[in-house]
Amino acid sequence: MGVAKAGLEWHGSTLLRRVVGLLSRGVDGPVVVIRAPGQPLPALPPRVDVLDDPTEGLGPLQGLAIGLSAVCEQAPVAFVCSTDLPFLHPLFVRRVTASLGDGHDIAMPHVGGFRQPLTAAYATALAGLAAELVAEGHGAPRPLLERARTLVLDDTALAGLDLRSVENLNTTEQYAAARAEPPPEVVVQRYGVLASGGQSGSRTVRAATVGAAAEAVGLVLDRHVLAAVNGDQTSRDPHTPLLAGDVVALLSADAGG
Amino acid sequence: MAEPAFPGGYFGQALIVDVTDGTRRVLPIPPQVLREHLGGAGLGAWLLTELAPVGVDPLGADAPLCFVFSPLVGTPLTTSAKFAVVAKSPLTGMLTDALASSHFALAGKLTGHDAIVLVGRAEQPSVLFVQDADVHLEAAGELWGQPAAEAEAAVRARSGHRWQVAAIGTAGERGVAYATISHDGRHAGRGGLGAVMGSKQLKALAVRGSHKVAPADPAGVLAAAKDLRERSLGRATAKYRELGTMGNVLALNALSTLPTRNFQQAVFEGAQQLGAEELAQARGVTRSSCASCSIGCEHLYQGAGGKKVRMEHQSVSSLGSMCGVSDPDAVLAASARCDELGIDTISTGGTIAWAMECVERGLIDAPWLSFGDGGALLRAIEQIGDGTGLGPLLARGSRAAAAEVGQGSLEFAPQVKGLELPGYEPRTMQAMALGMAVNARGADHNRSGAYEADLSGDLDRLAGGQAHVTGAIESEDRAAVMDSMILCSFLRKVFDDPWVEWAALLSLVTGWDLTADELRATAQRIVLAKRAYNLREGWAPEDDWLPERFLTTTLTVGSGRTAALSPERLRAMVQGYWAARGLDATGRP
Numbered sequence: 001m002g003v004a005k006a007g008l009e010w011h012g013s014t015l016l017r018r019v020v021g022l023l024s025r026g027v028d029g030p031v032v033v034i035r036a037p038g039q040p041l042p043a044l045p046p047r048v049d050v051l052d053d054p055t056e057g058l059g060p061l062q063g064l065a066i067g068l069s070a071v072c073e074q075a076p077v078a079f080v081c082s083t084d085l086p087f088l089h090p091l092f093v094r095r096v097t098a099s100l101g102d103g104h105d106i107a108m109p110h111v112g113g114f115r116q117p118l119t120a121a122y123a124t125a126l127a128g129l130a131a132e133l134v135a136e137g138h139g140a141p142r143p144l145l146e147r148a149r150t151l152v153l154d155d156t157a158l159a160g161l162d163l164r165s166v167e168n169l170n171t172t173e174q175y176a177a178a179r180a181e182p183p184p185e186v187v188v189q190r191y192g193v194l195a196s197g198g199q200s201g202s203r204t205v206r207a208a209t210v211g212a213a214a215e216a217v218g219l220v221l222d223r224h225v226l227a228a229v230n231g232d233q234t235s236r237d238p239h240t241p242l243l244a245g246d247v248v249a250l251l252s253a254d255a256g257g
Numbered sequence: 258m259a260e261p262a263f264p265g266g267y268f269g270q271a272l273i274v275d276v277t278d279g280t281r282r283v284l285p286i287p288p289q290v291l292r293e294h295l296g297g298a299g300l301g302a303w304l305l306t307e308l309a310p311v312g313v314d315p316l317g318a319d320a321p322l323c324f325v326f327s328p329l330v331g332t333p334l335t336t337s338a339k340f341a342v343v344a345k346s347p348l349t350g351m352l353t354d355a356l357a358s359s360h361f362a363l364a365g366k367l368t369g370h371d372a373i374v375l376v377g378r379a380e381q382p383s384v385l386f387v388q389d390a391d392v393h394l395e396a397a398g399e400l401w402g403q404p405a406a407e408a409e410a411a412v413r414a415r416s417g418h419r420w421q422v423a424a425i426g427t428a429g430e431r432g433v434a435y436a437t438i439s440h441d442g443r444h445a446g447r448g449g450l451g452a453v454m455g456s457k458q459l460k461a462l463a464v465r466g467s468h469k470v471a472p473a474d475p476a477g478v479l480a481a482a483k484d485l486r487e488r489s490l491g492r493a494t495a496k497y498r499e500l501g502t503m504g505n506v507l508a509l510n511a512l513s514t515l516p517t518r519n520f521q522q523a524v525f526e527g528a529q530q531l532g533a534e535e536l537a538q539a540r541g542v543t544r545s546s547c548a549s550c551s552i553g554c555e556h557l558y559q560g561a562g563g564k565k566v567r568m569e570h571q572s573v574s575s576l577g578s579m580c581g582v583s584d585p586d587a588v589l590a591a592s593a594r595c596d597e598l599g600i601d602t603i604s605t606g607g608t609i610a611w612a613m614e615c616v617e618r619g620l621i622d623a624p625w626l627s628f629g630d631g632g633a634l635l636r637a638i639e640q641i642g643d644g645t646g647l648g649p650l651l652a653r654g655s656r657a658a659a660a661e662v663g664q665g666s667l668e669f670a671p672q673v674k675g676l677e678l679p680g681y682e683p684r685t686m687q688a689m690a691l692g693m694a695v696n697a698r699g700a701d702h703n704r705s706g707a708y709e710a711d712l713s714g715d716l717d718r719l720a721g722g723q724a725h726v727t728g729a730i731e732s733e734d735r736a737a738v739m740d741s742m743i744l745c746s747f748l749r750k751v752f753d754d755p756w757v758e759w760a761a762l763l764s765l766v767t768g769w770d771l772t773a774d775e776l777r778a779t780a781q782r783i784v785l786a787k788r789a790y791n792l793r794e795g796w797a798p799e800d801d802w803l804p805e806r807f808l809t810t811t812l813t814v815g816s817g818r819t820a821a822l823s824p825e826r827l828r829a830m831v832q833g834y835w836a837a838r839g840l841d842a843t844g845r846p
Contacts, residue, residue, distance in 0.1 A: 025816070191511060224492045233714060
């Protein structure tokens with residue numbers, strides 16, 4: 001594509017910010033971004049760790065090894081994905097991650113006739129093996145997949161999930177086409193003083209981010225206004241990504257009393 | 258020019274009255290003590306530690322009951338007309354401090370004392386009058402048995418409207434462990450201070466003064482007051498002004514943080530009917546404010562029969578969602594009845610909700626007392642008030658009642674240190690979980706507003722850890738200062754840099770050259786002074802803990818995520834809190 005995908009614009013946010021936000025909704029543990037040494041990244045939310053590849057240009061296996069090593073003390077399984085997945089769905093992440101049980105090291109979706117190693121779940125215990133393979137000069141994940149016990153997730157295993165989750169953007173045209181799609185439909189609810197003047201109740205709007213959802217009902221996230229998506233975390237980050245069907249609660253920031 | 262004997266905003270003395278015979282003495286308070294404890298809750302902790310015998314029975318004649326003023330009260334600073342009441346709690350057996358507000362604070366301070374401390378026990382039901390240095394007791398036989406508001410009105414009608422009166426209701430007379438002390442419709446609500454006053458056979462304390470509050474820099478204080486007033490009218494206080502704390506109900510419900518049916522759920526399907534957004538439209542009557550307040554957070558609603566009822570989020574959550582009651586008439590009536598009897602709505606609702614669950618589990622034989630039944634809620638409140646039926650059991654609070662009922666009911670008694678939890682669900686607000694576990698007063702939302710950290714978006718409220726410890730401590734420290742200098746906590750968001758701004762305000766009033774760092778140290782000192790008192794009275798490490806229910810059962814929030822608070826996670830946070838406070842691994846200094 002000729003440019004770093006991480007910083008590509010996505011409805012007022014960036015591709016990386018969106019993927020990180022969606023991924024964090026699909027996992028219970030930390031989110032780690034692995035980048036080329038010193039690579040500039042767009043703004044990321046709190047509680048996202050950024051690690052550098054030790055050596056530039058060795059391929060994704062090195063990043064995979066670094067990432068698995070970073071979280072192996074905190075989680076037995078990690079979901080691994082690339083940065084160019086604007087349609088990644090948290091339910092896809094959860095199902096794939098939950099699929100990895102005893103007896104396997106990798107849970108690998110098989111979608112569109114291809115295995116999807118960069119939307120797959122890995123046992124973090126593979127960190128050592130991955131590092132050995134990198135040391136042996138490997139750059140692609142393939143040798144790791146060959147030596148690990150891989151569970152292939154077929155259509156049946158992935159039934160009901162949004163398979164656009166694996167749709168990555170490799171060309172300028174793919175990016176332009178994806179970007180041209182309308183933002184998802186979401187429901188906005190205002191509470192407390194934000195609902196004054198007959199503004200209570202639900203409104204359906206199109207918005208790819210929480211900030212856009214707030215703007216659609218005439219509000220701006222700031223010191224006094226918070227948002228929570230689907231009753232989960234509160235946030236002032238306008239770049240928090242949204243999916244079709246999300247419910248965005250807009251709240252007065254002062255909850256005391 | 259001679260140095261003033263005491264700092265600006267202070268009189269440098271407490272009045273100690275033995276209500277057994279109406280004798281009085283003056284306790285000088287050294288300037289250093291004032292600087293180290295400020296006033297209000299902080300100075301109250303010092304006074305209680307100094308004046309209460311070790312191991313005193315909270316309802317014994319020796320137990321001091323401290324009405325404590327602050328350096329800011331009597332200045333034109335908005336929301337400063339507040340006072341603290343401090344004593345050993347009959348509900349928790351530890352220190353309790355509760356704030357109330359309005360003209361009593363002003364009149365009490367103008368008697369020329371930084372605190373009025375009551376000890377002893379009157380021979381008969383009495384009213385104590387304090388006018389400057391003069392003190393006298395009057396028999397109050399005809400007032401005994403009246404609601405606090407009626408007693409207050411009667412005292413003022415009889416003695417003159419320049420008297421300001423704090424009084425108890427019948428619950429205080431009967432020793433209900435969570436009875437309140439009331440003034441002008443506001444209540445020093447938590448921990449049973451009304452029972453302490455009732456145990457002294459004191460129906461009311463009436464104050465009137467002619468002294469003047471002298472700030473060190475009057476012009477500076479005036480300018481600061483003008484600035485603060487203007488800021489208090491902005492967006493930071495809009496919620497309180499427009500809807501009051503009831504504006505929290507639906508928001509917290511949307512976040513799965515509204516305690517429901519004795520914490521068995523965190524989303525109440527009947528919340529919509531109790532939310533301010535709907536109630537304000539249908540039943541909103543008027544707004545009111547305390548003396549010297551430019552916010553005006555009090556919202557009055559029309560109850561059954563046209564009665565005007567003050568309502569707060571805490572009353573709605575404890576009497577409404579906690580008891581599964583969604584009928585606004587029933588909740589408004591229950592809140593009004595609690596006010597008349599003089600009982601804390603949070604402890605009342607929590608204890609009744611616990612009893613409802615006991616009935617559901619077959620542990621208490623009272624089939625009429627079921628979740629969702631507004632009539633049953635009102636009946637239970639009446640029994641607490643008149644001591645019939647379940648009243649004697651419920652009047653002791655959920656911890657003591659659970660100890661009597663046994664059969665595992667303590668595991669779901671919604672209390673910490675004996676104090677019932679306020680309207681925040683600890684599993685889905687884990688900084689608040691820590692705040693409630695470790696606070697000296699018990700499960701509390703005023704002395705620990707750690708829910709702010711949970712809702713800040715800066716941490717994962719479902720995954721308690723070190724960030725939650727930091728958030729809980731910051732909140733507790735801020736509250737310690739606000740409750741001691743005193744400014745209303747509803748003002749807190751107007752400050753951009755609170756420690757610096759508070760130090761500046763206090764410096765203008767007192768003449769001290771306070772810094773933000775010194776004020777932070779003062780906050781820590783006040784928090785630890787309360788812990789030290791509790792330790793002296795038998796606090797043990799297991800008191801900094803939450804009921805079993807919260808540690809063994811989970812909730813699911815709207816996104817589908819599971820909210821779990823394991824004993825290990827809570828232990829780590831408590832240990833982190835103790836360490837950050839400079840305490841040892843057992844929570845002791």
